[in-house]
Amino acid sequence: MLFESSRVRLRKMTEEDTELYHKWRNDIEVMQSTNPSLDVYSIEATKEFVDTVILNSPHSKSYIIMDKDNEIPIGIVSLVNMDYKNRNAECIIDIGEKEYWGQGYGSEGLKLLLDFAFYEMNLHRVSLKVFSFNDRAIRLYNRIGFQEEGKSRQSLFRNGDWHDIIHMGLLQKEYFETQIKST
Template sequence: MLFESSRVRLRKMTEEDTELYHKWRNDVDVMHSTNPSLDVYSMEATKEFVDHVILGAPAAKSYIMVEKGNEIPIGIVSLIGIDYKNRNAECIIDIGEKEYWGKGYGSEGLKLLLDYAFYEMNLHRVSLSVFSFNDRAIHLYTKIGFQQEGSSRQCLFRDGEWHDIIHMGLLQNEYFEKQKQNV
């Protein structure tokens, strides 16, 4: 099935997920490696973000990652800034439930999203941005086939130091080739 792997199922994000997303969005540990601002958001601000940016944007598709064994929502994967004319988009992934970190769930969820992006939507290119200190994510993205395309030098101040934001991209034909190698 398109939106399922052995342990993860993707389901479309709905307005009912706002409270759960609010919990993840305000967890400093969760956002440390993905959100540049680390602000604390009010429920009203999160609701507005979900309504207008996640659910209300025609150029975005967001899915809740559900751990199939217990039917527990564990994170979110999204395609944003979808440019249908030029067949490209940016992807985002956050595992909100920390006990699922480092166990391959992010890899499964991201592969499901990329399968959808490249096989179903026929996108040509998917990009992402990652903080330079997020070694685990960089390793995952490289393993899937993303290539570093550049960086924004020292544009993130985190934990008393300046860090780069690395920009990575993956082309449809590269993804297909990588899938053949992994069979």
């Protein structure tokens, strides 16, 4: 099935997920390695964001990552800034439930999203941004086939130091080649 792997299932995000997303969005430890601003959001701001950007924008598709065994939502994966004419999108992934970190759930969720992006939507390119100190994510993205395309030097201030934001991209052809090698 397109939206299932051995341990996770993707389901479309709904309005009922707003409070859970709000919890993840305001957890500084969760957002430390993915959100440049580390702002704290009111529930009203989160509701507006979910309504306008996640649920009702023609330029994004967001899915909740579910632990199949326990039917527990553990994170979110999205395609954003979708450019249908040029068949491009940016992807974002957050595992909001910290007890699931480092166990491969994010990898499975991201692979399902990329399968959808490249096989079903026929996108040509998917990009992402990752903070230079997020070694675990960089290793994952490289393993999947993403290539570094550049960086915004010292554009992120975290914990008293400046860090780069690395820009990575993956072409459909490269993804298909990576999938053939892994089978």
